[in-house]
Amino acid sequence: MSVARLTVVGLGLMGGSVAAAARRARARLAIRAVDADEPSLAAALDRGLVDEALSPDAAVAAGWFGPGARNDLVVLGTPVGATAGWLERLAAAGYDGIVTDLGSTKRLVIESAERAGGTFRFVGGHPMTGSERSGVGAASETLFDGVYYILTPTPATDMDAYRMVHAFVTSLGARVVSVDAAAHDDAVAIVSHVPHVTASALVELASSRAEEAGADLLRLAAGGFKDMTRIAAGSPDLWTGICLDNADALVAGLSGLEGVLAEFRERVAAGDAEGVRALLATAADARRALPAQWVPATTRLRELSVPVSDRPGVVGIVTTAASRAGCNIEDIEIDHQSEDSAVLRLVLTDEGSVEALLADLEARGFTPVLRPLEEEA
Amino acid sequence: MSVARLTVVGLGLMGGSVAAAARRARARLAIRAVDADEPSLAAALDRGLVDEALSPDAAVAAGWFGPGARNDLVVLGTPVGATAGWLERLAAAGYDGIVTDLGSTKRLVIESAERAGGTFRFVGGHPMTGSERSGVGAASETLFDGVYYILTPTPATDMDAYRMVHAFVTSLGARVVSVDAAAHDDAVAIVSHVPHVTASALVELASSRAEEAGADLLRLAAGGFKDMTRIAAGSPDLWTGICLDNADALVAGLSGLEGVLAEFRERVAAGDAEGVRALLATAADARRALPAQWVPATTRLRELSVPVSDRPGVVGIVTTAASRAGCNIEDIEIDHQSEDSAVLRLVLTDEGSVEALLADLEARGFTPVLRPLEEEA
Numbered sequence: 001m002s003v004a005r006l007t008v009v010g011l012g013l014m015g016g017s018v019a020a021a022a023r024r025a026r027a028r029l030a031i032r033a034v035d036a037d038e039p040s041l042a043a044a045l046d047r048g049l050v051d052e053a054l055s056p057d058a059a060v061a062a063g064w065f066g067p068g069a070r071n072d073l074v075v076l077g078t079p080v081g082a083t084a085g086w087l088e089r090l091a092a093a094g095y096d097g098i099v100t101d102l103g104s105t106k107r108l109v110i111e112s113a114e115r116a117g118g119t120f121r122f123v124g125g126h127p128m129t130g131s132e133r134s135g136v137g138a139a140s141e142t143l144f145d146g147v148y149y150i151l152t153p154t155p156a157t158d159m160d161a162y163r164m165v166h167a168f169v170t171s172l173g174a175r176v177v178s179v180d181a182a183a184h185d186d187a188v189a190i191v192s193h194v195p196h197v198t199a200s201a202l203v204e205l206a207s208s209r210a211e212e213a214g215a216d217l218l219r220l221a222a223g224g225f226k227d228m229t230r231i232a233a234g235s236p237d238l239w240t241g242i243c244l245d246n247a248d249a250l251v252a253g254l255s256g257l258e259g260v261l262a263e264f265r266e267r268v269a270a271g272d273a274e275g276v277r278a279l280l281a282t283a284a285d286a287r288r289a290l291p292a293q294w295v296p297a298t299t300r301l302r303e304l305s306v307p308v309s310d311r312p313g314v315v316g317i318v319t320t321a322a323s324r325a326g327c328n329i330e331d332i333e334i335d336h337q338s339e340d341s342a343v344l345r346l347v348l349t350d351e352g353s354v355e356a357l358l359a360d361l362e363a364r365g366f367t368p369v370l371r372p373l374e375e376e377a
Numbered sequence: 378m379s380v381a382r383l384t385v386v387g388l389g390l391m392g393g394s395v396a397a398a399a400r401r402a403r404a405r406l407a408i409r410a411v412d413a414d415e416p417s418l419a420a421a422l423d424r425g426l427v428d429e430a431l432s433p434d435a436a437v438a439a440g441w442f443g444p445g446a447r448n449d450l451v452v453l454g455t456p457v458g459a460t461a462g463w464l465e466r467l468a469a470a471g472y473d474g475i476v477t478d479l480g481s482t483k484r485l486v487i488e489s490a491e492r493a494g495g496t497f498r499f500v501g502g503h504p505m506t507g508s509e510r511s512g513v514g515a516a517s518e519t520l521f522d523g524v525y526y527i528l529t530p531t532p533a534t535d536m537d538a539y540r541m542v543h544a545f546v547t548s549l550g551a552r553v554v555s556v557d558a559a560a561h562d563d564a565v566a567i568v569s570h571v572p573h574v575t576a577s578a579l580v581e582l583a584s585s586r587a588e589e590a591g592a593d594l595l596r597l598a599a600g601g602f603k604d605m606t607r608i609a610a611g612s613p614d615l616w617t618g619i620c621l622d623n624a625d626a627l628v629a630g631l632s633g634l635e636g637v638l639a640e641f642r643e644r645v646a647a648g649d650a651e652g653v654r655a656l657l658a659t660a661a662d663a664r665r666a667l668p669a670q671w672v673p674a675t676t677r678l679r680e681l682s683v684p685v686s687d688r689p690g691v692v693g694i695v696t697t698a699a700s701r702a703g704c705n706i707e708d709i710e711i712d713h714q715s716e717d718s719a720v721l722r723l724v725l726t727d728e729g730s731v732e733a734l735l736a737d738l739e740a741r742g743f744t745p746v747l748r749p750l751e752e753e754a
Contacts (some may be wrong), residue, residue, distance in 0.1 A: 128597055128598075148597055150597065177597065186586075187597055188597070190582060190583050190586050191583055191597055191598040191602045192598075192601060192602065194579070194582070195579055195601055195602050195605045195606075196601065197638070197641050198575060198579065198605070198638065199605060199660075199664075200641075200656060200657050200660035200661070201634055201637040201638050201641060201656075201660070202571070202572055202575065202634065203660040203663045203664045204637050204656060204659060204660045204663070205567060205571070205630070205633050205634050205637050206567050206568055206663075207659070207660075207663040209563075209567050209630075209633070220505055220525055220527065220554065220564055220565070220568055221505075221568040221667060224569060224572055224573065224607075224608045225568045225569065225572050226667065227604045227605070227607060227608070228572045228575070228576060228604070228605045228608070229572075229664050229667075230601075230604060230664070231601045231604070231605070232657075232660045232661060232664040233661050233664040233665050234661065235661075236654050236657035236658040236661050237654065239657050240650055240653045240654040240657060243645050243653050243657075244645065244648060244650055244653065247645050247646065247648065250642075250645055251642055251645055251646045253582070253586075254638055254639075254641065254642040254645070255642065256582050256586070257578055257579065257582050257638065258635050258638050258639060258642070260578040260581050260582050261574070261575065261578050261631055261634060261635050261638075262631075262635060264574050264577070264578060264631060265627075265628055265631040265632065265635070268620050268621065268624050268627055268628055268631070269624065269628045271621060271624065273617055273621055276617045276620050276621065277613050277614065277617040279577060279578075279581060280577050280609075280613035280616050280617060280620075281613040282581060282584070283576075283577035283578070283580040283581045283584075283609045284577070284609060284610050284611065284612075284613050286580045286581070286583075286584040287576075287580045287606050287607070287609040287610040288610050290598060290603065290606075
């Protein structure tokens with residue numbers, strides 16, 4: 001069972017790219033778009049990214065979010081500040097399909113989804129990609145290829161909704177990593193939000209020094225500076241929302257960075273060559289070890305069957321354990337055996353440590369069974 | 378009069394690329410290389426980058442740096458720490474040609490050149506380019522194309538030596554910017570050395586947080602983090618030398634960055650949306666205004682003639698004024714009219730403010746004359 005109809009709310013770079021990549025995966029999927037910006041809707045229709053497009057009020061009035069559409073998927077590509085309002089809107093309209101979002105922080109949006117109530121089933125998502133460009137004009141069907149795409153199931157997450165979002169995201173070309181929302185927010189503060197603020201700070205420093213010196217200092221900026229600060233050209237409105245949404249983790253991360261910089265500065269001031277070299281060498285090793293883009297594995301698939309009771313959070317526990325072990329879930333199937341028991345079948349690629357995953361699941365009281373999966377003739 | 382023979386000392390990425398780009402510009406230029414690393418020499422000979430290659434001791438013994446070679450150019454591509462020793466060596470050997478270097482800081486190397494004495498004529502240089510790769514294997518004839526290349530004339534700089542280095546650097550595909558050594562060192566601290574240390578600090582922070590969390594945090598790093606930290610993979614030895622060579626300016630720059638980050642952090646902690654947005658917006662505007670790569674102008678050349686006495690520093694004063702006015706010197710000619718007077722003829726492209734340049738030179742007691750330059754038929 002796959003997504004019956006896709007509705008993208010918020011047609012920016014990300015929302016537009018979801019439509020484009022979904023279209024590439026399934027040419028005949030029905031795709032609808034909702035945005036307050038008329039030219040964005042027209043551009044998406046023009047490019048054939050979507051079949052229908054309406055303003056928010058018109059879409060609600062047209063019954064796009066009415067009940068009886070269990071296998072619909074709504075993707076909220078709105079800025080983090082507008083997402084809570086949309087969740088309330090969907091609840092009020094009686095929408096009973098699946099909802100996911102594309103926001104850069106996850107704790108607050110999950111709280112919003114729980115607070116909104118309603119009958120829709122929510123799965124938080126965050127594709128780890130982006131661009132300094134913005135708007136639907138920059139949308140690309142390849143934006144998610146080889147990209148890590150985080151899903152953040154909670155104890156309340158519906159198993160079938162998770163499975164469908166997982167399959168949908170995988171069809172976009174991305175690789176799902178399943179993590180806890182709080183761990184996600186802490187991690188992205190370090191690998192995304194602190195770097196963004198730092199890029200802005202570097203530009204700010206260079207601008208103000210250039211002004212003091214009355215010289216065209218920035219003209220001398222070589223490739224390294226340009227690479228490091230490219231993301232600082234991103235939308236200030238969008239990033240203000242992200243920064244404040246993840247304020248606690250960002251503040252802790254910035255403090256940490258200030259500490260590392262102060263340590264560097266003190267070693268340079270002291271002429272401590274060994275100390276400076278040690279910091280640079282540790283960082284160089286870690287940077288070189290950073291994995292290149294993920295390339296899909298095509299051979300040696302394995303199937304892991306996990307009998308589960310329908311106890312809360314089971315899909316989160318199992319998929320998060322798989323991500324922790326470095327295993328990639330290519331596909332999830334669920335055999336509902338009775339009202340409160342099912343078998344979760346995970347198709348795994350040959351990456352990561354399946355032994356660690358088995359041990360982890362056994363320690364949590366599951367009885368997983370592993371078997372190689374033959375390619376069908 | 379152009380360079381009669383080129384000797385590159387230190388065959389890394391930069392030195393090797395100088396040889397490659399010089400070869401591209403003048404196929405029959407005699408090019409020699411000196412390096413302690415035998416495989417680097419063999420690789421350069423193999424690729425046809427150089428005609429002859431010797432170890433340092435062998436090159437000195439073979440008389441490569443003997444007197445009587447006024448139009449030779451020695452390019453020191455050695456790490457900053459080794460450059461002073463080479464300047465002493467050249468002085469001791471009686472070398473009377475021209476010397477330039479490729480170092481990232483300029484104050485100390487100019488002091489070293491003055492201290493070494495000798496009969497060679499030194500012009501400090503710094504190409505604003507680089508790569509996270511290193512070694513002669515990564516050398517490329519296109520490395521300098523469209524790149525700003527800084528020369529730092531002093532009052533003691535010989536006019537003809539400057540002219541020849543200017544023409545040589547232009548022939549590599551680069552654009553010369555002439556600035557004072559101290560201004561250079563302060564500027565590169567901000568646009569190059571602080572960003573490098575910051576990239577290392579971001580990787581260090583992410584590594585240590587990942588270790589604390591016991592999670593594979595770096596796996597989630599998207600393109601932005603990778604772009605920002607690419608330069609952190611650079612050689613720790615090379616960068617330790619650069620950091621300590623430019624310690625004062627680097628320490629001041631790092632303090633400045635820590636200050637900007639603390640300001641961001643406080644605004645985020647206070648939930649000050651307007652304050653956060655203001656910092657992000659200023660930086661985004663400045664980053665978007667950053668010039669793209671320079672493309673050579675091909676039309677509307679102008680000639681600026683400046684009668685000068687052979688007073689000390691005249692070439693530095695005139696070329697630095699041109700760079701300050703944003704003017705690009707395509708070519709320099711010098712008509713020596715008597716023992717202590719000459720006419721400096723600068724061929725300028727149509728960039729920058731030639732009016733500002735004329736006013737600046739007149740204020741300094743020169744009597745410049747501007748005329749359009751017709752393309753020769």
